[in-house]
Amino acid sequence: MTVENFIQLQPEEDLLAIVHQTWIASIVRFFFLFCWVVFPFFFFFPLLSLGLIGLAIFLVLEVPAAYVFSQKYVQWHRTVLVITDQRLVDINQKSLFDQEVSEVRYEEIIDVLFRTKGFFPTLFHYGTLKIRVKGQSPDIYFDYVHHPVRIQRLIQEVRKMIGNQQITSQEISLHGERTKTIS
Numbered sequence: 449m450t451v452e453n454f455i456q457l458q459p460e461e462d463l464l465a466i467v468h469q470t471w472i473a474s475i476v477r478f479f480f481l482f483c484w485v486v487f488p489f490f491f492f493f494p495l496l497s498l499g500l501i502g503l504a505i506f507l508v509l510e511v512p513a514a515y516v517f518s519q520k521y522v523q524w525h526r527t528v529l530v531i532t533d534q535r536l537v538d539i540n541q542k543s544l545f546d547q548e549v550s551e552v553r554y555e556e557i558i559d560v561l562f563r564t565k566g567f568f569p570t571l572f573h574y575g576t577l578k579i580r581v582k583g584q585s586p587d588i589y590f591d592y593v594h595h596p597v598r599i600q601r602l603i604q605e606v607r608k609m610i611g612n613q614q615i616t617s618q619e620i621s622l623h624g625e626r627t628k629t630i631s
Contacts, residue, residue, distance in 0.1 A: 454530055455537050455549075465602060467529040470574045470594035474524055481520060484513040519544045529577070529590045531602060536579065538588045554610045556582045560603045562596035579603070 457463065471478075488495075488509040495502035526541035536557075540548040557579055564575035575596040579588040593599055 454526075454528055454539055457532065458534065461535075462533045463530070464533060464606070465531040465599070467531065467590070467593060467599055469524060469527055469590075469592035470572070471524075472572045472594070473569075473574055473592040474520075477520065478517075478524075481513070481517045485510070485517050488513070529588075529593075529599070531599075531606070533606065536588070536603070538579075538590060550585075550588060552579065552581050552585065552588065554603075554607050556585065557603070557607060558582055560600045560607075562593070562600050564596065 454466070488506055492506060495506045498505070522544055523541045526539065526547070528539050530537040530539065535551055535553045538550045538552075540550075542548060559580040561578045561580070562575050563578070564570055564573070569575050572594075574592055574594050577588075577590040577593045577596045577599055579590075581587055
């Protein structure tokens with residue numbers, strides 16, 4: 449997915465990374481939703497033999513399952529943290545038709561923290577990224593980040609370079625290579 453699907457880059461702004469929530473944290477939820485979507489199909493032909501009543505029962509089972517699955521998938525897929533050389537953009541997809549976008553420039557960032565709590569987050573290296581912001585703006589929380597320490601280092605490196613001078617995207621790296629998409 450391209451950055452244009454999420455934000456409009458400003459002139460002279462370069463994309464450094466698009467951070468998605470890790471799929472590992474959502475695997476159980478998606479497994480049960482997938483089962484809910486597939487389950488009615490096992491009874492499709494017996495239900496069709498009942499005529500319109502059977503079709504209605506099938507649709508009552510299938511339509512909500514498909515809706516909830518698509519809503520959760522869109523919510524997971526379109527919740528991203530876009531990191532550029534000038535700002536951070538947090539896009540939080542709350543439901544199919546509800547999206548919250550917040551933006552913070554590096555000069556407004558006080559601190560970048562991460563937390564990995566629990567057995568599975570520690571085992572699979574994911575956690576919550578917290579970006580503390582100056583002023584009245586609320587802090588940015590980004591859950592289920594894969595390797596949050598890498599994202600923290602990238603943001604801290606950009607903040608440090610911006611504090612010293614103007615930078616170009618070629619000067620910023622994450623473990624030696626420029627990063628586009630992290631999930």
